[in-house]
Amino acid sequence: MSQSLSISLVMLVLTYFGDVWRVAAKPIQQQQESVKALTNQDVLTLVRSHLAPNVIAAELVRRGCVCDISARELQRLKAEGVPDQVLVGMISTTKPASVESLTVIIPRGTTVEIETAYRISSQEVKPGEAISFKVVNPVRIGEHTVIAVGSIATGRVVKATRGGHFGRAGRLVWAMETVNAIDDSRVPIQAAGRLVGDSKGAKVATRVVLTGALLWPIAPVALLHGFKRGENAYLAQGRRFEAAVSVDTKVMLNR
DSSP, X not given: OHHHHHHHHHHHHHHHHHHHHHHHHHHHHHHHHHOOOBOHHHHHHHHHTTOOHHHHHHHHHHHOBOOOOOHHHHHHHHHTTOOXXXXXXHHHHBOOOOOOEEEEEEOTTOEEEEEESSOEETTTOOTTOEEEEEEOSOEEETTEEXXXXXXEEEEEEEEEEOOOGGGOOOEEEEEEEEEEOTTSXXXXXXXXXXXXXXXXXXXXXXHHHXXXXXXXXXXXXXXXXXXXXXXXXXXXXXXXXXXXXXSOEEEEEEO
16 A cells, blocks of 8 residues: 555656646747847847847847848948948858759760960970860850860870971870869860971972982082971960860769
């Protein structure tokens, strides 16, 4: 009998204090739920209620602000009488909006139109040296621009020789490697280029040497002509080419 009474008393005490805790916790929960970030209109309402600027600034710190802090809106609020201290508080407590990203695939084989960014001479570059090009037309996948006009494309010199004796022409060979996408990532591209300088001098020199061999008195003159160098290979600034994306490539875009 006494054991049943003890259990009943314990249950009664637990029920009582449980109800007390729920009653006490309810206002706290309601208070937490009622704390919402301030908006521009909320701030303006507080200012018009003649609260001190430091009080409003403290409220901004406590509650945060989901405010429009564009220059135009801040100018409007200032004209409405919002103090500078409050405007600063709005700026410092407004969290930047989250930026959603979108993944777009640039398919293999996509054409990229490029042009040389500067004049390149086979005499001035060396094999292995990087050379730069610029994108001349935007690359779009659907409604999204993935490679912008003016983006830098990079190639690599494979062979570079200057013009040689007897009019031998210079040669320039290069291969494209990458192009910068809209998110600053590098998209692999492929294209090969080859240029040969003017070699007409070689034919002239050969004819003069043959003539000199037949007419020995002018042989020294023919020999001098034989030392005439051929032209270097020049890749003119602004010369256009087409490259192609070599593998399917992901690009991250901001919405």
